[in-house]
Amino acid sequence: MSLKIAIIGAGPAGFYTAEAALKHWGGAAEVDIIDRLPTPYGLIRAGVAPDHQSIKAVTKRYDGTAGGQGVRFIGNVEVGRDVSIDELRGLYDAVVLSLGAPLDKPIGIPGDDLPGVIGSAAFVGWYNGHPDFAGLEVPLGHHGVAVIGNGNVAIDCARVLAKTPAELATSDIAQHALMALEGSGVRDVHIVGRRGPHQASFTTKEAGELGHLERAQPLLRAGDLPPLEEDAALEPGHRKMVTHLRGFAAAERSDKPVTIHFEFFRRPVAVEGHDKAERLIVETTRLEDGRAVGTGELHAIPCGLVIAAIGYRTPPLAGVPFSEQLGRFESDAAGRIGAGLYASGWARRGPSGTIGTNRPDGFSVVEAMVADGLAGGAAGGAGLDALLASRGVRATGFADWQALDAAEVARARPGAPREKIVDMAEMLALLG
Ligand SMILES: Cc1cc2nc3c(=O)[nH]c(=O)nc-3n(C[C@H](O)[C@H](O)[C@H](O)COP(=O)(O)OP(=O)(O)OC[C@H]3O[C@@H](n4cnc5c(N)ncnc54)[C@H](O)[C@@H]3O)c2cc1C
Known part of the structure; x- marks a missing residue:
């Protein structure tokens, strides 16, 4: 029975965690990467400076992960608003909080x-x-x-x-x-x-x-x-x-x-x-x-x-131990928060390091999952899809992102790589 993993946040930490899970379990894991935006890549899109395009090339690697067997990108779903952590813990064998430090x-x-x-x-x-x-x-x-x-x-x-x-x-x-x-x-x-x-x-x-x-x-x-x-x-x-x-x-x-x-x-x-x-x-x-x-x-x-520009905090999530002093979730050094609940990236260690610093984080979370001997058997993505549909939440997928990406590239100023669509309603309207 395959292991069902939900990763919250499609930034570097989320993608590296997914990559580590695929590397370990291959086809024996099903990974859903959930993001509140229809656009993936977290701060690579929204933080890394627009005049530092070469740094953004790392997203090619994440595309390989998103397009891999057993992985789904689920956009336009905000955890804490559209679905709770407790619900996700009920639907998946493991939940990883990779939602960064956006405040x-x-x-x-x-x-x-x-x-x-x-x-x-x-x-x-x-x-x-x-x-x-x-x-x-x-x-x-x-x-x-x-x-x-x-x-x-x-x-x-x-x-x-x-x-x-x-x-x-x-x-x-x-x-x-x-x-x-x-x-x-x-x-x-x-x-x-x-x-x-x-x-x-x-x-x-x-x-x-x-x-x-x-x-x-x-x-x-x-x-x-x-x-x-x-x-x-x-x-x-x-x-x-x-x-x-x-x-x-x-x-x-x-x-x-x-x-x-x-x-x-x-x-x-x-x-x-x-x-x-x-x-x-x-x-x-x-x-x-x-x-x-x-x-x-x-x-x-x-x-x-x-x-x-003095630092960032992770927002607390109902039911997840949180350090007000550190402004992030409380976890052990491997990223373990509780049974089947983990954190990686800035949500685990705070806003420091480079994009690459998030990679070992993803691997250490997967090692913790292995050590915890997680068993499969949860409903996984099918259960989430049904829950979101019952709430009328319009989840988007990786193909939707590719359509937005193509639209942004098509409307770029001369010499620019893309013209970003900055309005959620416009993004969703464009997707039909
Ligand atoms: C201004 C700036 C410039 C930077 N420039 C560089 C650079 O040039 N080179 C470099 O190596 N590093 C740079 N970094 C650091 C790098 O961006 C971070 O190390 C990295 O993005 C952290 O990854 P993360 O996945 O933990 O968080 P993020 O990249 O923030 O990803 C978190 C994701 O979670 C999603 N999310 C948040 N809340 C929810 C929710 N409730 N439900 C669902 N999804 C949610 C967000 O939409 C986001 O996509 C920069 C950082 C900043 C702030």
């Missing part, structure tokens, strides 16, 4: 609820055409933007804001975002971090790219850099990244109209403004035992948009 962590400072303050999940979702954020109000009329955070997501946000429309034209940035950016008045993008260049978690490629933008120059205060000899203690990749930052600090000031300011040693303390964000107040910090400690010296960064 922005709150900044937690006065004024963070003002219009003009948004999280990076929302901002990135907006420019990537995620249906949840396609209608987001992104104020781009002010010359200043503050991006809080010192990771690659902060750099992605800054770069997209700084690029010319021509630099973005060959990306798959959503049409509404490209149009809004064309009329943008943004001239100063501030990347704000509590600690210094050595503590930043930018990678070399992302930092280096800022030195090659058509109309923008990166800038940082030379005094924020530690003495050169201290770079020797850094891991080689990180040292290269810091070398880029040193280059930015030493470069001649150009006449490029946009400046990307690295604001190291600045702790955000408040957003101020009359009924909308007008400035971010930051406190200068210094390092004590690796921790940022406030000095009491305050500065104002004028800005009409504040983007918090």
Whole structure:
């Protein structure tokens, strides 16, 4: 009797878990990958920057998994709304939560609820055409933007804001975002971090790219850099990244109209403004035992948009143990939550690592399933189909995604890989 596995989330973690299950059980497993959107690939479609197309090529591998024997992609089904975890646990021998960490962590400072303050999940979702954020109000009329955070997501946000429309034209940035950016008045993008260049978690490629933008120059205060000899203690990749930052600090000031300011040693303390964000107040910090400690010296960064790129949380699901402190499900190191219930990817370990980091996660969950000696016998997909039909839920399949994909490619701007359909109703109407 084949093992029936439901995987919630068609992002990298979901696909790698499915791949591991097929590798282990072959035709003796039936895997349903369920996603709330009719489009698969999670953050590869909705997170990875639109001007980094080569990274998105990994979806070819997932297509191989989705098209494999015994695997179904079931789109437009939201777990927690259309079907509950308890129902899925009744219908499948194993349920794996691979639903990522789609919520922005709150900044937690006065004024963070003002219009003009948004999280990076929302901002990135907006420019990537995620249906949840396609209608987001992104104020781009002010010359200043503050991006809080010192990771690659902060750099992605800054770069997209700084690029010319021509630099973005060959990306798959959503049409509404490209149009809004064309009329943008943004001239100063501030990347704000509590600690210094050595503590930043930018990678070399992302930092280096800022030195090659058509109309923008990166800038940082030379005094924020530690003495050169201290770079020797850094891991080689990180040292290269810091070398880029040193280059930015030493470069001649150009006449490029946009400046990307690295604001190291600045702790955000408040957003101020009359009924909308007008400035971010930051406190200068210094390092004590690796921790940022406030000095009491305050500065104002004028800005009409504040983007918090400070991390993500997984939403809790009824009946699943959840750590409020960590913002993710509680599981053991292998991803085991309870009998027949597992987690992989960001939903298990939080928002860290690269796409590839999710692969071992999928394999460790399958090893846990094997160790748990799961037996087949559950109703599986046939039971889910009947339940969804009884509720009038219009589930979509992989062939539907392929039809949407073809429609997006067909309507692409010249030179762009696709023009994303950003409205769920339009997607479903197109599918008939
Ligand atoms: C802005 C950004 C840029 C990034 N750029 C890179 C990069 O350049 N290179 C790199 O290696 N990594 C990058 N990453 C990291 C990479 O995207 C993640 O490691 C990876 O996507 C995490 O995979 P996941 O499957 O756990 O989550 P996700 O990719 O988020 O997938 C989760 C899936 O679950 C679905 N889902 C959520 N809730 C439900 C529900 N209730 N019911 C059904 N389905 C649900 C979602 O629709 C989604 O499809 C980036 C991340 C971000 C945020």
